Amino acid sequence: MSRGCFVIMPFSSTASCTDDEWTQIFEEFFKPAVEGAGLDYECRRSKATRGNIVASILQELKENYVVIADLTDRNANVFYELGVRHSLKDRTILVAQNTDDIPFDLRAYAFHIYNWRTEEGKKAFTKRITELPSDVDGNPDRPDNPVSDFLGKKHEIIPDHEVDIKPKEIEFAQPITGDLSEGIDITDFVHKLARSNFAAANIVLRSTRGELLPAISKKMVELHQKAIPDQVRNEEIPSLALGFIAEIEPQIRKVEEFALAAVDVHYEPGVRLALKLSGDLISLSERPIPGRSIRIVQGTPALLAWRMLLFCGAKALADDNFGLLNIILKNPIEVEDNSGRFSNLPLIQRTDLFWPDALFGHANFGARYLVDAWDRVSHLHKYFGTKERYYFDLAKLIMILVLASPTDEFGHAAYPSFRFFPEAARSMSSLCSRLSQSPEYLDNVAKSIGETADQFTSSWSERVKRINNVDHGLKFPDPLSTKILDY
Numbered sequence: 263m264s265r266g267c268f269v270i271m272p273f274s275s276t277a278s279c280t281d282d283e284w285t286q287i288f289e290e291f292f293k294p295a296v297e298g299a300g301l302d303y304e305c306r307r308s309k310a311t312r313g314n315i316v317a318s319i320l321q322e323l324k325e326n327y328v329v330i331a332d333l334t335d336r337n338a339n340v341f342y343e344l345g346v347r348h349s350l351k352d353r354t355i356l357v358a359q360n361t362d363d364i365p366f367d368l369r370a371y372a373f374h375i376y377n378w379r380t381e382e383g384k385k386a387f388t389k390r391i392t393e394l395p396s397d398v399d400g401n402p403d404r405p406d407n408p409v410s411d412f413l414g415k416k417h418e419i420i421p422d423h424e425v426d427i428k429p430k431e432i433e434f435a436q437p438i439t440g441d442l443s444e445g446i447d448i449t450d451f452v453h454k455l456a457r458s459n460f461a462a463a464n465i466v467l468r469s470t471r472g473e474l475l476p477a478i479s480k481k482m483v484e485l486h487q488k489a490i491p492d493q494v495r496n497e498e499i500p501s502l503a504l505g506f507i508a509e510i511e512p513q514i515r516k517v518e519e520f521a522l523a524a525v526d527v528h529y530e531p532g533v534r535l536a537l538k539l540s541g542d543l544i545s546l547s548e549r550p551i552p553g554r555s556i557r558i559v560q561g562t563p564a565l566l567a568w569r570m571l572l573f574c575g576a577k578a579l580a581d582d583n584f585g586l587l588n589i590i591l592k593n594p595i596e597v598e599d600n601s602g603r604f605s606n607l608p609l610i611q612r613t614d615l616f617w618p619d620a621l622f623g624h625a626n627f628g629a630r631y632l633v634d635a636w637d638r639v640s641h642l643h644k645y646f647g648t649k650e651r652y653y654f655d656l657a658k659l660i661m662i663l664v665l666a667s668p669t670d671e672f673g674h675a676a677y678p679s680f681r682f683f684p685e686a687a688r689s690m691s692s693l694c695s696r697l698s699q700s701p702e703y704l705d706n707v708a709k710s711i712g713e714t715a716d717q718f719t720s721s722w723s724e725r726v727k728r729i730n731n732v733d734h735g736l737k738f739p740d741p742l743s744t745k746i747l748d749y
Contacts, residue, residue: 267296267304267306269288269293278360292305292307294388299392303328319343329351331344334358334363353402356374358373358376359375359378366480371407376390438517439470439473446516449523451520452523455529467535474542475546486556503627506562506620507558507565510563510566515641517536517570521536525574526581530585534589536571540595557619561619561621568615568616575609576646576658576659579658580646584707592610592711592712610711616628628679653683653684655689658692660683661678661689666712
């Protein structure tokens with residue numbers, strides 16, 4: 263049985279298209295692309311018929327599995343219908359012919375720009391519209407609008423299945439960032455969540471997304487307009503970058519503390535929540551805004567996601583909690599790139615994060631940023647105890663990541679940042695000693711990177727040689743690495 267894909271778009275002429283052109287866009291592009299995707303969709307738009315037109319459209323918005331909303335020229339009827347759809351269901355795809363037609367409040371969500379007037383644009387448009395329903399099918403419950411995020415609930419009029427959320431879970435489930443998180447005791451909050459079921463963590467995730475992503479997006483837009491020198495010397499990059507990072511970092515402090523507390527109390531849903539929010543942050547970095555863009559600003563969300571994941575992994579490894587370490591290192595992190603495509607690589611395959619664009623791809627600067635984090639991030643003191651312990655545990659995690667990481671397209675493995683940590687020698691000695699003396703520890707470490715103990719040990723010499731051949735690494739090999747502004 264076919265599923266419905268309803269297209270919201272203007273009927274009458276707008277600044278960009280005549281009424282005949284809107285019909286052409288639907289009949290020649292939307293409809294054949296959606297129905298030709300092989301996913302058994304029937305694509306339609308509303309028609310001017312006798313009777314209650316509004317009631318008919320509302321019925322379509324309620325019943326169709328997927329809705330595509332064309333926001334070109336900010337047509338009032340389209341936005342009204344989009345608001346109705348957002349109040350009823352997820353699974354709504356936003357498109358437009360111009361980025362400026364996407365309102366600021368919706369830019370934290372996936373949107374897709376098309377050009378139907380050139381042959382190249384037509385081919386790209388048709389290909390993308392063919393792929394979008396498949397993306398939806400791959401993750402049908404992904405929250406994709408502010409109503410999902412701010413209300414923090416699965417909000418379908420006729421749900422696919424009954425959702426049983428007990429009142430006691432709603433009493434304390436709330437965002438962990440933004441104004442609504444003021445005064446929250448994160449440790450106590452995580453303990454309460456750990457005593458509830460997974461539904462409460464889902465509420466926290468959705469409501470936090472609703473606070474976190476728009477706030478960071480807004481701050482990034484502001485920072486992209488800041489005055490910045492055309493060129494800086496390499497030694498000036500860290501101090502310049504830290505000024506911009508400090509503007510965005512406060513938004514994720516409680517999220518990061520929540521993630522560490524979840525590891526501390528072995529609260530798996532909380533760790534998975536942190537992974538999902540990390541994917542959201544990386545997506546913000548991989549999806550540049552149009553117009554003037556400062557590379558430091560654009561790279562900061564991904565840097566902060568990387569930082570949070572490393573802190574959590576180091577804490578799990580320090581506690582010998584290999585169940586959570588497996589999740590942190592091997593679970594897919596869903597990221598949307600600048601073409602609207604989704605990737606699902608685990609941390610052990612995200613070698614690019616070791617070369618943070620927030621620091622112009624200078625891997626050694628990224629390493630030093632982690633070393634200095636102890637003096638800037640107060641909640642690290644609670645979960646690692648001493649500066650020496652923090653250095654020791656984080657260096658050991660990075661050693662495992664570097665041993666595990668494949669070489670990327672530029673010929674680099676994950677950068678061996680542990681070299682910059684004061685406790686690097688002691689960490690390496692401790693890791694090698696435990697691997698050689700404890701078969702159980704060896705087996706757990708190998709499993710945490712998706713290997714057997716035999717696979718891990720048989721290639722040990724090759725791995726160590728690869729690590730030792732990585733430069734202290736002035737730069738990621740990107741010809742634009744010294745370019746500060748993009749347009």
